[in-house]
Every structure is written in structure tokens, then in C-alpha cells.
Ligand SMILES: Nc1ncnc2c1ncn2[C@@H]1O[C@H](COP(=O)(O)OP(=O)(O)O)[C@@H](O)[C@H]1O
């Protein structure tokens with residue numbers, strides 16, 4: 116197996132942006148959010164189990180997960196959130212492992228896992244942890260800038276995620292993403308050089 120880096124951090128800290136930058140350098144990228152989205156699209160592997168567990172009200176007419184409805188449910192119902200995760204997490208992990216096997220020709224692979232703090236299986240899968248971090252005010256302004264979410268909604272999500280200190284405790288490397296995109300690209304370029312020279316087990 117080639118070298119695998121787990122990329123994590125809070126909402127809006129810049130995980131997807133950092134992953135895109137690594138991809139331009141030629142790294143393999145696995146995005147667990149994208150896998151999750153795919154599993155819950157029309158015809159996705161998680162749809163039948165979601166219908167069995169939550170009822171057909173949570174499936175749209177064209178056979179996809181009704182994301183808005185599910186988001187509302189899991190936000191206020193911890194047991195429902197857990198049931199959804201019990202369906203999705205094993206399927207996402209299986210897909211991530213399959214993609215990792217297919218990316219063995221890459222110099223290294225970056226696996227984006229937003230909740231790495233709560234995911235022992237991914238911590239076993241990766242040899243190295245990279246945390247992208249920024250101030251909470253920056254997080255809020257970037258997320259409200261990229262979506263229709265309001266500042267209180269973003270704050271509520273941040274409050275549900277692990278505290279920054281918990282992410283930072285896991286980190287082998289930290290990208291501090293408070294400055295502009297040029298600065299971010301410079302930090303990624305430096306890490307790319309290092310990761311290209313690392314090998315699994317070293
Ligand atoms: N250094 C930066 N300067 C300006 N905008 C940024 C920077 N880093 C990220 N962004 C923007 O902030 C938003 C959140 O970044 P994103 O990579 O989507 O975060 P995450 O994937 O961690 O939720 C995006 O719209 C992205 O384009």
C-alpha cells in the first residue's frame with residue numbers, strides 16, 4: 116500500500132480546497148463526503164436500507180435520499196443520526212478502501228475525512244494526519260459565503276463537531292488557513308514534496 120494521508124478539520128476550514136490543490140500536484144484523492152453523496156443518490160447502495168429504516172417519506176420521488184428532510188431529522192434526533200451513520204459508515208469505509216487500492220499508482224493518497232476524530236477505522240487506514248485549521252470567525256464567513264447557511268446555523272454545526280483542540284491533537288501536520296489562497300497553495304506545495312518522499316511504514 117502506498118502512503119495515505121488523512122485530511123480533516125472543521126466545516127469551512129478548507130478541506131475540499133486543500134484536496135483540490137493536492138490533486139493538481141498529482142496526489143490520489145478520496146473524498147468520503149462525495150462517496151456518501153453517491154451512496155444516497157438515486158440507485159445508490161444505501162437507498163434500500165434507508166427506506167427500510169426511515170420509511171419511504173425520506174426517499175424522493177426519483178429514488179434519492181431526501182437530504183433536506185433527513186438533515187432536519189438528524190439535527191434534532193441523536194438516535195436517528197446514529198441509525199443513519201450505522202447504514203452509511205460501513206459502506207463509505209468499504210468504498211474508500213476500494214478506491215485506495217485503485218490509487219496505488221499515485222505517489223500518495225489524501226483521504227478527506229471530516230470526522231476523523233470520531234473514526235478509528237480511518238485512523239487505522241492512514242499513516243499520517245493533516246489538519247486544516249482556521250479561526251472560527253473565518254470558518255463562519257467562508258461557509259456563509261459558499262452556501263445559503265446563516266451564521267447561527269454554521270455556529271450550531273461547529274458546536275456539534277469536535278473542538279479544534281481535538282483535531283489538532285491528532286495532527287502530524289497542520290495547515291493554518293487564515294490567509295489567502297496563495298498562502299494556502301504554498302503550504303500544500305511544501306507538504307506535497309514531503310509526502311512524495313514518504314513511504315508506507317517509514
Ligand atoms: N485561503 C482561502 N482564502 C479564501 N477563501 C478560501 C480559502 N480557503 C478556502 N476558501 C473558501 O472557503 C470556503 C470553504 O472551504 P472548503 O474547502 O469548502 O472547506 P471544507 O471543505 O473544509 O468545508 C470555500 O468557498 C472555499 O473556496
Ligand SMILES: [Mg+2]
Pocket residue numbers: 130131132
Ligand atoms: Mg468540503
